[in-house]
Amino acid sequence: MxxxxxxxxxxxxxxxxxxxxxxxxxxxxxxxxxxxxxxxxxxxxxxxxxxxxxxxxxxxxxxxxxxxxxxxxxxxxxxxxxxxxxxxxxxxxxxxxxxxxxxxxxxxxxxxxxxxxxxxxxxxxxxxxxxxxxxxxxxxxxxxxxxxxxxxxxxxxSGFMPNILRKLMANRIISGDMNFEAKTELLVRAFGPHLSTIKGMTRSHVDWVRDCMINPHYLNVxxxxxxxxxxxxxxxxxxGSSPSFNTDWRWFKSLSGDAWKFNENFYSNYVSHSHNFVDYRYLYPARTATKNEHIDGLCNQLHDAALKMERHLCEGHSWAQANPSQVLKLVEEIAKELLEISPHFSDALTEAGEALAADSLDVTNIANQKYFNALFGRETVxxxxxxxxxxx
Ligand SMILES: C[S@@+](CC[C@H](N)C(=O)[O-])C[C@H]1O[C@@H](n2cnc3c(N)ncnc32)[C@H](O)[C@@H]1O
Missing domain, CATH: 3.40.50.150 (Vaccinia Virus protein VP39)
Incomplete structure (x- = not known):
């Protein structure tokens, strides 16, 4: 890497x-x-x-x-x-x-x-x-x-979280001595079945793998x-936003000068829907800011832990030396938290966690995932x- x-x-x-x-x-x-x-x-x-x-x-x-x-x-x-x-x-x-x-x-x-x-x-x-x-x-x-x-x-x-986990899986199965073509081919085989679950995809699997899974800068997006x-x-x-998550029921006649507060209104809608960024296939009712800030906080910690692991792997440490325990603990906590919304989240994240925790992980394990395969976030907003x- x-x-x-x-x-x-x-x-x-x-x-x-x-x-x-x-x-x-x-x-x-x-x-x-x-x-x-x-x-x-x-x-x-x-x-x-x-x-x-x-x-x-x-x-x-x-x-x-x-x-x-x-x-x-x-x-x-x-x-x-x-x-x-x-x-x-x-x-x-x-x-x-x-x-x-x-x-x-x-x-x-x-x-x-x-x-x-x-x-x-x-x-x-x-x-x-x-x-x-x-x-x-x-x-x-x-x-x-x-x-x-x-x-x-x-x-x-929260929308990035599924692909943070994919990036870690990718880092685990590619080795430093593989050339660019070999990495591309391997990762297309691993994640192709995941990507094939997305109906509206307009980018090739090769481009996606290169831009997201091989790109050493990807976690910084x-x-x-x-x-x-x-x-x-x-x-x-x-x-505006796409997807559109903002609702604004305020009377326009009350909105002048300092009362505008469009950003504040937008931001509160963003927070109360942040669980809806986790899986692009579903839409759940809004939740309280406290509950969603908790999920966001865990996803934020997961991101930091993944960056840290990636740094260790780049320095030539093995997967075990890069210490995946923090990532695994966070995946478990996020799964537990999202279980309150739907069991499908926890099935998918448990499967991802088990893959990252296993003694060995290969292309076939990833390609054959049954629950995590279709979990993609509303990552880009x-x-x-x-x-x-x-x-x-
Ligand atoms: C992930 S691509 C996105 C391309 C396009 N906007 C899209 O949505 O398909 C990132 C783009 O940023 C460009 N880029 C990178 N560094 C840049 C810089 N310093 N100034 C301007 N563009 C840059 C890249 O060359 C690339 O075209």
């Missing part, structure tokens, strides 16, 4: 990959999916037309095609990964649509200094809670014009909503913010 501190980019560049290509075999369906996402975020197609739009970290550029065909005034893309840049150029060459031609800035966000503000700023599936990344979240928010919108992704710990709220500042007001204007 190797560990990179340079984030996704160093890893992508090392292997010449951009593992974020989507299924474009039915372009209409692809645009429907993008449109559904942005509708949930409060951005119908007209919100892009005639606007100044920026997408940072567009990866393959597949998602930006939807923005381009909405005909913004201009569309800036900031992408530093050579493999991603190649995909973007090929994508725009292949699809000859009526659109605004994007301007591609082949650089990092750290190096990008725009000359004017944007109406819409988008950055999906990239930034986590590492200190440098939090600075970049702040930087993105400064690009938004007053009254404009910023779209980004967060990763709540955790990004709870409270961290983002601190970073973007009170001027950025939550507008999209959120939109509006930049509040100064009072008149």
């Amino acid at each position: 190797s560990r990179s501190d340079g984030g996704h980019l160093d890893y992508y560049k090392e292997f010449g990959i951009s593992p974020v290509r989507y299924d474009l075999s039915d372009l209409g369906a692809h645009f429907d999916r993008r449109s559904s996402l942005y509708n949930q975020l409060g951005l119908p197609e007209i919100a892009f037309r005639g606007c100044r739009v920026l997408e940072v970290a567009p990866g393959s550029g597949h998602n930006s095609l939807y923005l381009a065909q909405s005909c913004p005034t201009f569309l800036d893309l900031v992408e530093p990964n050579p493999a991603g840049i190649k995909d973007i150029l090929e994508t725009y060459k292949k699809y000859n649509l009526q659109r605004t031609e994007p301007v591609l800035h082949k650089k990092k966000l750290q190096e990008f200094e725009p000359t004017s503000l944007y109406d819409v700023v988008i950055c999906e599936n990239w930034l986590g809670a590492l200190p440098e990344e939090r600075q970049l979240i702040k930087k993105l928010a400064t690009f938004v014009t007053p009254g404009g919108v910023m779209v980004m992704t967060i990763v709540p710990l 955790a990004l709870p909503l409270d961290v983002v709220l601190k970073d973007v500042g009170a001027k950025m007001e939550l507008l 999209y959120v939109s913010f509006t930049r509040r204007k100064d009072p008149v």
Whole structure:
């Protein structure tokens, strides 16, 4: 196992990959999916037309095609990964649509200094809670014009929890002397049956395995909503999310000046639904903040323990030396806590815990899991913010 501190980019560049290509075999369906996402975020197609739009970290550029065909005034893309840049150029060459031609800035966000503000700023599936990344979240928010919108992704710990466990299983079955292709092949065999349970998946298993299970930076993508709220500042007001978990029954006539409190209202809905991020297949009634903060706290501890184990494994320690006992204890506690909601959680987590506790674990054990196989969180949550204007 190797560990990179340079984030996704160093890893992508090392292997010449951009593992974020989507299924474009039915372009209409692809645009429907993008449109559904942005509708949930409060951005119908007209919100892009005639606007100044920026997408940072567009990866393959597949998602930006939807923005381009909405005909913004201009569309800036900031992408530093050579493999991603190649995909973007090929994508725009292949699809000859009526659109605004994007301007591609082949650089990092750290190096990008725009000359004017944007109406819409988008950055999906990239930034986590590492200190440098939090600075970049702040930087993105400064690009938004007053009254404009910023779209980004967060990763709540409860939604991340199932894949934290998969990442540990992956770390356990791959060995340092395997090459990249061998790791990919092995992990696709292990997790392919898990991924096949997901109906709406639009990424290949190879890309998923490379982006999540082999990517040494993957555990750093955790990004709870409270961290983002601190970073973007009170001027950025939550507008929407996908999935949509916010309800707001306040009378709009009571909402002026300091009474706005959109972020507070949104955040309390987020907390009371945080158990609903654990399994994308189900929706349960809201719970009290105290109960859900407890689950979030345990998932947070699990994340810390997994990072610690990963560090030990990278330093060449064996699985036993990396001391899985803390992880195992937390998995048990989370299973016990979630049992109150549904027994299926505890069946799945008990199976995962047993796999991590076993003396040996191999591809077949993982591939044949009966309960944990279909447990995937609502791991990536999209959120939109509006930049509040100064009072008149
Ligand atoms: C997981 S991919 C997400 C791609 C795309 N947004 C999506 O949702 O499919 C992360 C993206 O961040 C880009 N990236 C990494 N470091 C970056 C940086 N310093 N500045 C801008 N983009 C960066 C990567 O090259 C990659 O395209």
